[in-house]
Amino acid sequence: MKKNDRKIEGYIVWIECQHCNEKFPAFTFSGDIDQVTEGLGALSCMTDPEIIISELTASEWNSMPPEVGIKKFVQRVSNLLDRDDLILPVIASYEHSETDDANFQEFLKKYKPSMPVYKCIKCGRESGRVIRTISPSDFKAEGGAIQLVGKLSLKT
């Protein structure tokens, strides 16, 4: 970990498509404030448990709609690594389980985090559900690979 590297934190979610049963990993960035994770993007390999993390350029990040910039990001990183098997798993929606308790402690007891629903990287249907969450080190221990492109360091 180099001193001037941008420190990255996060975790890996394993997604399973409820339609075609495809399983694939996706990286979720984490940090106290949004600026810590701003501009980071994580690609997943379509064939192996591998994640590539890099930073979006300003034009990619500012693109409207954002999907345009994300597509450019995927293309740029793929070209850089000479790969054609990378994809950025897209979150199609979130499932919120809401409680309406005005008392926070009661709310806390019933709280369930919002769950992302991913677009399947194989069949394209919006039916990818999170089946497991693991740390980067556990991901690697299970045979997964994480590659950082740019001046980045991953806290494991």
Added chain:
Amino acid sequence: MKTLTFGWINKHDAARDKYDRGEITQVDYMGASLEAGVESGIYLTATMATGGIAGIATKGMSLTSRLLITGAVGNMGYQAADDIVKGEFSGAGAYLKAGGTGALTGGIFRGSMALKPLLGKASGAVRQGMQVMKSAAKGKGQALKRMTTEVKSGLHDAGQKLVQKGKSSSVGRTLANQRGGVRFGDRRAYLSQKFRGSATGSLDKSISAGKGYSQGILPKGVTFEGTLYRAAKAGYDPKLIHPGNIAASHRYTGPGQGGLYLSSGKNIVRAEMGSMRGMKMHSFDVKASNLLDLTNPAVRQKIGAKLNDLVRNSGTKAWDYQVTQPLGRWAKQHGYRGIIAPSAQADGGVNILLFNIGVLP
């Protein structure tokens, strides 16, 4: 009243048809739609302020629809303004449905005897809202942002005065029994489905907030006014809530929520960031009201959260954020516009989380 309402919608729809057929530009379409809104909105607000009190007693569909339409105008203004600023404006038609959201909130707050003074403020906010929309149509971006803030503040502050007086619950209950009133009736296919959902969701939130305030469970929101800082990579839009932001896990916003974090000082930003490589510091003069102030021990005590729960920094992120992410959701769900929180990275530092960018200049 009903005729006027549908008259407005019909005017809007006629403009939309012309736009769809390519007979007018989008700007002309927006202008025509907004003109109809101005006429209808101001008239309805004035009617509410003068003769509307009699209608309150009826508690029927008429009440709900009057409140809906009046509030709808103001909310439409700032919802559209927000979206234009974010580049997500999808046509004025969509905001008719979105208007219901603000109307319900406004409706709850507008309950009981304090209706009249509030309506005076709401009326001004409606006019401001329409100016925002007009300015937007003419491409006056800066005026648009400024007015957006003013409209939001106007409606919100007026509502706050009522909830402080504990006069929110009865109308909240009335609205709870009038959920069918959320629908405007003559809807067209191009009105976005998401607004349909958000209107109902906001009704639930508003009712919940109304109950909470009236029962004294919710801490009173505070206003922050001053300069705040945040970092962004050079060239990045520092006010963007990107899908990447929403997907990430932050201290008060779990995946799916999103928000803009700002800090009380540059040194706090630096402490939060660790490395400022390639980053540029931005400052904003902010006035934001109805923030949940978690730096206040009395507020923490009221909600039963300990300081250590908020600044945990020793375990996994899942552990660190076990209390704070639910707090962020709870605060947003109960109508707060953001959170003032102690920094977990800088002793004595304060971060302010805004749930949307509307209050930034």
